[in-house]
Amino acid sequence: MESHVLLACLKTSDRGPSDSLERVQGHSRIREVRLSVTTSPTESRATRTLDQEITLIERVCAGEQQLFYELISPYERSVYVAVFSLLQNEADAEEVAQEAFLKAFSHLKAFRRESKFSTWLIQIAVNEARMKRRKDRKFLYESIDGRHQNEEGDYFPKDFADWREIPSETLQRTELRQALQRAIASLDPTYQDVFVMRDIQHLSITETAETLQITEALVKTRLLRARLRMRDALAPGFDGAWSIGDGHWKKVRPW
Amino acid sequence: MPTIEISCVEVWREVSNYIDEVVDPTLRERMQEHFKGCEHCSAVLDGMRNVVRLVGDGQAFEVPAGFSDRLKKRLEEKAGG
DSSP states (O other), rough: HHHHHHHHHHHHHOOOOOHHHHHHHOOHHHHHHHHHOOOOOOHHHOOOHHHEEEEEEHHHHHHHHGGHHHHHHGGGGHHHHHHHHHHOHHHHHHHHHHHHHHHHTTTTOOOTTSSSSHHHHHHHHHHHHHHHHHHHHHHHHHHHOOTTTTOOOOOOOOOOOOOOOOHEEEEEOOHHHHHHHHHHHOOOOOHHHHHIIIISOOHHHHHHHHHHHHHHHHHHHHHHHHHHHHHHHHHHHHHTTTOOSSSSSSSOOOO | OOOOOOOOOHHHHHHHHHHHHHHHTHHHHHHHHHHHHHHHHHHHHHHHHHHHHHTSSSSSSSOOHHHHHHHHHHHHHTTTO
16 A cells, blocks of 8 residues: 555656745745755754755655655664664564655655654654554553553652662663663553653654644653653662662662 | 642652653642652652653664665665666
8 A cells, every 4th residue: 555655656756846846946045055955864964954954855755756865864763763662673673664764755745844854754653663563463462461551540669779870881881771672662562652752752742642642641641650660670770780889879768 | 938748649740740841830849849858759850860861862772784775775766766
């Protein structure tokens, strides 16, 4: 089905300049920006302005499809990270990330500038990853297991380890990375979605709610639980296993 | 006028919103007061902030080698082909 959409898009663009390109050509200020879009994909992240990005989008829509990679290149990493955090599998994540970019390509004309292009991409990526996850039996078992189904009751922090500072050398450690990934993987899928969109991808509460089609209040509740669980999962590590020296981390456990 | 005291349970319920600065000013003030005197809640707050900081810079994840090249190739096959 996707390929049909993609083909439709390609055919439409083959017909010639779209309205958007005509608008660009009739606008001398943007035209100047167009000419200045000569940075390589790797440079574009640092130097690209919003105008340049919009111009790129319009050029791709108008038929210069080879520019699509340049357009999305600054967001490759964040799209992959979003998808990987939800699927926890490199091969699946790569495949789904590619699919998300292809989907963005075929639906580029539907992009409305009310949101940032990066946000739009992340929303597509998260939705693709969630679809993949739903197809995956492993997650089906998790969701019917009902461990964390009660969103009404309070969640109490399990651990009161004093976790004031993170030594910079600890941040570089592979085990910390792995622990973070394990902690995210251990979250219920519904909490993962919110946590990944808010804390890893920095989408707003409103954008997260829109993408997941839930209320903003539910975004906040799930985010609270996700963060508390993440903290519980990670704090003991900092408290013990990852501490730099003995007694570096003080334990504070009231019960 | 002294701020009205708030319980630990109430603080935990709002601690995430506190970090996101989406609590109203009165509640914020009450929570600030509570954190000053409650080391457990301060530890929860600091720990949660650390979680947000740790995952927020994206360094917890690595993109597989060759990802860009494979993506570029796949896009070229679709767009250019």
